[in-house]
Amino acid sequence: xxxxxxxxxxxxxxxxxxxxxSIVYVSLYVSVIAVTLSTLVSLPIGLVMGFTQFPGKQFVxxxxxxxxxxxxxxxxxxxxxxxxxxxxxxxxxLIFTKQAMIxxxxxxxxxxxxxxxLAAITGVDENVRDAARALGGTRLDVALxxxxxxxxxxxxxxxxxxxxxxxxxxxxxxxxxxxTSADGISKTRTLTTAIQLEARQGRYETAMVLGAxxxxxxxxxxxxxxxxxxxxxxxx
Amino acid sequence: MQxxxxxxxxxxxxxxxxxxxxxxxxxxxxxxxxxxxxxLTLTTTTSTYDTGLLDAIHSDFEEMYGVTVDAVAQGTGAAxxxxxxxxxxxxxxxxxxxxxxxxxxxxxxxxxxLMFNDFVIVGPTSDPAGIEGSSSATExxxxxxxxxxxxxxxxDNSGTHTKEKNLWEAAxxxxxxDWYQEIGAGMGEALNNANQQGAYTLSDRGTYISQRSEIDLxxxxxxPIEGGPEILANPYGxxxxxxxxxxxxxxxxxMAYIGWITSPGAxxxxxxxxxxGEQLFYPEAVSEEPNFQQYVPEGWSSDxxxx
Numbered sequence: 001x002x003x004x005x006x007x008x009x010x011x012x013x014x015x016x017x018x019x020x021x022s023i024v025y026v027s028l029y030v031s032v033i034a035v036t037l038s039t040l041v042s043l044p045i046g047l048v049m050g051f052t053q054f055p056g057k058q059f060v061x062x063x064x065x066x067x068x069x070x071x072x073x074x075x076x077x078x079x080x081x082x083x084x085x086x087x088x089x090x091x092x093x094l095i096f097t098k099q100a101m102i103x104x105x106x107x108x109x110x111x112x113x114x115x116x117x118l119a120a121i122t123g124v125d126e127n128v129r130d131a132a133r134a135l136g137g138t139r140l141d142v143a144l145x146x147x148x149x150x151x152x153x154x155x156x157x158x159x160x161x162x163x164x165x166x167x168x169x170x171x172x173x174x175x176x177x178x179x180t181s182a183d184g185i186s187k188t189r190t191l192t193t194a195i196q197l198e199a200r201q202g203r204y205e206t207a208m209v210l211g212a213x214x215x216x217x218x219x220x221x222x223x224x225x226x227x228x229x230x231x232x233x234x235x236x
Numbered sequence: 237m238q239x240x241x242x243x244x245x246x247x248x249x250x251x252x253x254x255x256x257x258x259x260x261x262x263x264x265x266x267x268x269x270x271x272x273x274x275x276l277t278l279t280t281t282t283s284t285y286d287t288g289l290l291d292a293i294h295s296d297f298e299e300m301y302g303v304t305v306d307a308v309a310q311g312t313g314a315a316x317x318x319x320x321x322x323x324x325x326x327x328x329x330x331x332x333x334x335x336x337x338x339x340x341x342x343x344x345x346x347x348x349x350l351m352f353n354d355f356v357i358v359g360p361t362s363d364p365a366g367i368e369g370s371s372s373a374t375e376x377x378x379x380x381x382x383x384x385x386x387x388x389x390x391x392d393n394s395g396t397h398t399k400e401k402n403l404w405e406a407a408x409x410x411x412x413x414d415w416y417q418e419i420g421a422g423m424g425e426a427l428n429n430a431n432q433q434g435a436y437t438l439s440d441r442g443t444y445i446s447q448r449s450e451i452d453l454x455x456x457x458x459x460p461i462e463g464g465p466e467i468l469a470n471p472y473g474x475x476x477x478x479x480x481x482x483x484x485x486x487x488x489x490x491m492a493y494i495g496w497i498t499s500p501g502a503x504x505x506x507x508x509x510x511x512x513g514e515q516l517f518y519p520e521a522v523s524e525e526p527n528f529q530q531y532v533p534e535g536w537s538s539d540x541x542x543x
Contacts, residue, residue, distance in 0.1 A: 084321045084322070084323050085321055085322030085323050085482060085484055086321050086322060090322070090484075093484070095323045096277060096306060096308060096323070177306065177308035177310075178308070178309070179306045179307065179308060180291075181298075181304060181305075182290070182291045182292075182294035182295040182298060182305065183295060184291070187306060197286075199425070200282070200286065200421070200422045200424040200425050201286050201424040201446075201447060201450075202424055202425075202427060202428045202431075202447050202450040202451060203450065
């Protein structure tokens, strides 16, 4: 495909002013909030499942693992039924808003974050936990020590969730509606839905430019998180 | 301490994630005069959106009323379904049969004829089925089926797909087989797909013109605008969602929008909208004639249907 013809497009920008920054903003806004909420839900689940034994634990694990492979379009449809005017959340008027997109990305990002953090937490040496307990730590202290030990795995989990959220197109298109205002400022258009729109209109080159922007953002976020992890390790 | 912080975090995040919607509901309950600050949700077809028409004309309406129009491009079937679920306030589509069903079921009211253009049958310049210049769309399709030349169908229950199905029926052909491909996608994707495999497809003239510079397909059977058969006409209608069925529908603003877009000023803006030097849409809302049939399902009269 014409990669070389994409280069001049970078120079003479085919978009209105503010268009690309606004879709980048919407992409990040929705994905970051969704992943933050997912992490806040996933970590406690991971800790509880990593620390305790209960009947049906394997089944819960299977459910979480299945959730990792859940098709985003199906999640989009489920969220659509929930937030549509006829659905249980209809009164909140969430259809075609960023909030609806956050809900669907939350549903998509939570299973991978839970599953990968659980693996990281389970992988923490039993001795670390015992030591923390022996030093008179409360349950919370033990949990914090374990999180600290498992932080690389947890960072990987969060990045996996973020990657899934920001690169996903099916559900945000259905519940968000891919809306911009008439002056070209995004309301619910993300990088992925913008790429889909450009491809639909046969403008493959601009679609690829936007794709490059998306990949760059994911790369930057990964680099920042890894860097933070390293600085944290040095300050220890 | 740590736990409290954690809970605070959850609370903050929850507030942040709902901040936007409280703004929206807040603006509806403010004392600002009239409709100012409200949002109108318009579900429409890919052809009106992808040609850039709506973005070009909407800023006038937004300035005039101080409102925002959220245009969601979905295809006729999906646009009507969203409206049926009460998720939009006004619909702009192009499949009279589906519009009539929508009205008969009570979901849509105050329908107006808005504008029209036409459909064209496009295909590769080599024209393997030899349909170029045919004056009958149905004969052209029958020839494509006979020669089993590749044909790309939208397959997405859109206005164009509905028209295509009607045309096959009129041609007396039940299309099927390797040569007939339903791709379940928008007009632009269908044109790209047909372009890449040298296939025929049915397109609205507007989307074809707006993409012509990107593709090698050429018009083989013209629509009525260029003297082709009347069966290829492509009229667009606009309807408000019935507030009697969905009381959350922004009916006032929907009617303001319908009033605006059928007014002489906006109709002029539609006819002045050009792409690559060609007019894409022809307004038909402003007329000396009463045109009663635009308000009711086609062929409806109070004698024949007294529910």
